[in-house]
Amino acid sequence: MTKNDIITRLLRQPERSFFLFGPRGTGKSTWLQQMLPDAFRLDLLDASLFLELSRDPHRLEALIGGRAAGAWIVLDEIQKVPPLLDEVHRLMGLQKWNFALCGSSARKLRRGGANLLAGRALTLSMESFSAAELGDSFNLEFALNWGMLPFVWNDPQYAADILAAYVNTYLKEELQAEGLIRNVPPFVRFLSVAGQINGQIVNVQNIARDAAVARSTVDNYFGVLTDTLVGHFLPAWRPGLKVREATQPKFYWFDPGVARASAGLLRDPTDRLWQGAALETMIYHELRVYNEVSRKQRLLHYYRTPAGVEIDFVIETAHRRPDSLPRVIAVEVKRAERWDRAWEKPMRSLADNAGVTVERMFGVYCGSRSYQFDNVSVLPFADFIKALFAGDVF
Ligand SMILES: Nc1ncnc2c1ncn2[C@@H]1O[C@H](COP(=O)(O)OP(=O)(O)OP(=O)(O)O)[C@@H](O)[C@H]1O
Numbered sequence: 001m002t003k004n005d006i007i008t009r010l011l012r013q014p015e016r017s018f019f020l021f022g023p024r025g026t027g028k029s030t031w032l033q034q035m036l037p038d039a040f041r042l043d044l045l046d047a048s049l050f051l052e053l054s055r056d057p058h059r060l061e062a063l064i065g066g067r068a069a070g071a072w073i074v075l076d077e078i079q080k081v082p083p084l085l086d087e088v089h090r091l092m093g094l095q096k097w098n099f100a101l102c103g104s105s106a107r108k109l110r111r112g113g114a115n116l117l118a119g120r121a122l123t124l125s126m127e128s129f130s131a132a133e134l135g136d137s138f139n140l141e142f143a144l145n146w147g148m149l150p151f152v153w154n155d156p157q158y159a160a161d162i163l164a165a166y167v168n169t170y171l172k173e174e175l176q177a178e179g180l181i182r183n184v185p186p187f188v189r190f191l192s193v194a195g196q197i198n199g200q201i202v203n204v205q206n207i208a209r210d211a212a213v214a215r216s217t218v219d220n221y222f223g224v225l226t227d228t229l230v231g232h233f234l235p236a237w238r239p240g241l242k243v244r245e246a247t248q249p250k251f252y253w254f255d256p257g258v259a260r261a262s263a264g265l266l267r268d269p270t271d272r273l274w275q276g277a278a279l280e281t282m283i284y285h286e287l288r289v290y291n292e293v294s295r296k297q298r299l300l301h302y303y304r305t306p307a308g309v310e311i312d313f314v315i316e317t318a319h320r321r322p323d324s325l326p327r328v329i330a331v332e333v334k335r336a337e338r339w340d341r342a343w344e345k346p347m348r349s350l351a352d353n354a355g356v357t358v359e360r361m362f363g364v365y366c367g368s369r370s371y372q373f374d375n376v377s378v379l380p381f382a383d384f385i386k387a388l389f390a391g392d393v394f
């Protein structure tokens with residue numbers, strides 16, 4: 001990938017008004033520019049526009065003026081002026097214009113009392129690049145080390161500096177400037193611990209101790225990371241209601257490079273353990289992108305059997321109904337060049353469970369060959385991504 005190439009994103013533009021959220025720098029503004037080149041664009045990063053519309057949200061209608069019916073109006077950085085949403089709501093009622101509302105977080109909008117337009121607008125989310133979007137330029141080794149942010153792929157030789165700046169500017173300064181974090185030092189300590197537990201089951205008590213912050217503060221910080229789509233809780237899947245099944249979610253950063261920066265490990269070579277978590281982070285990322293662009297929105301989980309063995313991803317392929325068995329796809333991810341058949345065991349034991357229908361099982365690894373062992377497909381990362389986006393996984 002060279003500097004001036006614009007990568008075509010998989011996200012499709014809806015026909016009617018929508019919200020677009022996503023972490024900083026994932027390419028939201030660039031995508032809007034590509035999808036809606038003729039739209040009337042208002043960027044609330046512009047200080048004078050910000051002041052004008054904060055003082056008087058009604059000015060929005062006058063700014064749109066006599067634009068034709070059906071015209072698109074793009075409001076970028078909408079979270080900076082939450083009261084503007086009420087005005088957008090009113091203007092949508094006129095059924096004249098379409099709005100594309102873009103921001104890094106729904107948190108402030110919700111807190112500002114706005115109800116995200118009561119279902120009048122769809123909500124989309126933008127993630128870092130997908131391996132499917134990068135195509136032949138994709139490089140798994142690089143992604144495991146530095147993640148998938150557009151900034152990083154545009155300037156790969158500066159990946160470490162870019163990621164360090166990302167955590168500093170966006171995660172510390174921005175969240176503070178937006179009023180989401182009041183006290184920076186404890187948040188910085190939390191970020192470091194949260195970076196280190198990427199891909200692990202969340203134990204709030206341990207995190208609170210390691211970061212020397214109160215438990216309630218840890219909960220609040222996780223809320224900030226998940227509301228800004230910088231982190232995601234992957235819930236534990238519970239086929240039954242057995243007491244012994246794990247119920248705590250795992251926490252994953254949206255991007256393995258940002259997790260590494262947050263953990264303060266940019267200058268240390270990553271070890272196998274770290275790369276294992278990074279590979280899971282990548283798969284979770286790709287599953288979310290596919291869920292979003294296909295609009296399937298299937299529920300994603302991890303599973304820990306009563307015996308304590310884990311399956312990295314369990315995807316429900318149908319809504320659960322009381323009169324039928326849950327139907328799932330199981331995916332086991334391994335940072336290894338050779339596939340060890342013992343790794344299939346947790347998936348196979350789940351498939352043997354009479355209380356669930358396992359439709360397909362996948363092993364994803366870093367080797368170059370694919371295998372079909374009975375009903376388990378073992379695929380190199382790139383082949384799994386191809387199958388996923390071809391709709392062959394779920
Ligand atoms: N599709 C793309 N192809 C190549 N580079 C891209 C693409 N999308 C974004 N970039 C680059 O990534 C950087 C961030 O993109 P952009 O400003 O669109 O992100 P954003 O999500 O709007 O960020 P913010 O939340 O900070 O407004 C820019 O330098 C841009 O050039």
Ligand SMILES: [Mg+2]
Nearest residue numbers: 028029030076
């Ligand atoms: Mg932007």
